[in-house]
Amino acid sequence: MRVAVLADIHGNLPALEAVLRGIDAAGVDAIVLNGDLSTGPMPAETVERLAELGDRAIWVRGNADRELVAAYDGALNPDLPEAGRLPTEHGASRLARRHRDLLADLPLSVALDVTGLGQVRFCHATTRSDTEIMLVDSPLERYRAAFADTAEPTVVLGHTHMPFDRLADRRRFVKPGQRRGAVRRHRRLLCVARTGCGSARGGRHTLREGNRNRGEEDRPGRDRGGEGLR
Ligand SMILES: [Mn+2]
Numbered sequence: 146m147r148v149a150v151l152a153d154i155h156g157n158l159p160a161l162e163a164v165l166r167g168i169d170a171a172g173v174d175a176i177v178l179n180g181d182l183s184t185g186p187m188p189a190e191t192v193e194r195l196a197e198l199g200d201r202a203i204w205v206r207g208n209a210d211r212e213l214v215a216a217y218d219g220a221l222n223p224d225l226p227e228a229g230r231l232p233t234e235h236g237a238s239r240l241a242r243r244h245r246d247l248l249a250d251l252p253l254s255v256a257l258d259v260t261g262l263g264q265v266r267f268c269h270a271t272t273r274s275d276t277e278i279m280l281v282d283s284p285l286e287r288y289r290a291a292f293a294d295t296a297e298p299t300v301v302l303g304h305t306h307m308p309f310d311r312l313a314d315r316r317r318f319v320k321p322g323q324r325r326g327a328v329r330r331h332r333r334l335l336c337v338a339r340t341g342c343g344s345a346r347g348g349r350h351t352l353r354e355g356n357r358n359r360g361e362e363d364r365p366g367r368d369r370g371g372e373g374l375r
Contacts, residue, residue, distance in 0.1 A: 152303025156185020180207025180269025
């Protein structure tokens with residue numbers, strides 16, 4: 146089958162709509178929703194739109210989806226940093242029960258037979274964790290350990306918002322790229338999500354800080370800007 150992969154939509158409905166128009170034009174058999182779907186500025190509307198995809202959509206759980214369901218259930222993770230807590234609380238306040246139920250119990254990963262690639266494993270972070278951070282320059286040992294139980298020769302990831310395509314431990318790992326135009330046009334929305342309805346100016350500042358910090362995530366003790374939205 147031919148598939149499109151969307152990861153880290155984070156409640157950005159206008160960007161999602163733009164990407165879906167491109168997907169419709171491309172013609173695919175399935176759309177993999179590779180986690181962190183709803184937590185952001187338009188959480189309920191985004192889940193509604195994704196649900197409209199029906200059987201074309203193949204859902205995978207992200208850490209933000211898990212945290213959002215927990216918050217809806219009154220069990221907000223007390224260890225979430227503020228950058229994650231604020232949009233999670235916002236999302237939980239907007240969801241209806243049917244949205245919560247859609248996001249609950251999603252699989253940590255799925256495998257599909259993709260045209261031209263064969264068996265492909267899709268997961269948000271790794272196949273053993275929805276929060277583990279894998280970067281283009283993470284050591285081979287980390288890839289080997291994180292995907293020790295993965296049989297497929299190709300793995301598609303999300304979570305860090307940083308695209309790459311590399312070989313590691315005899316496997317190909319791909320993080321899809323950004324729909325940059327859509328992201329730019331809706332930067333303000335992304336900023337509101339990141340700051341929990343803060344001012345636009347403060348939001349832009351926070352977004353830039355988050356981008357700058359992402360390249361340094363692997364450093365021990367690093368304070369990770371914007372971590373909560375990954
Ligand atoms: Mn994530």
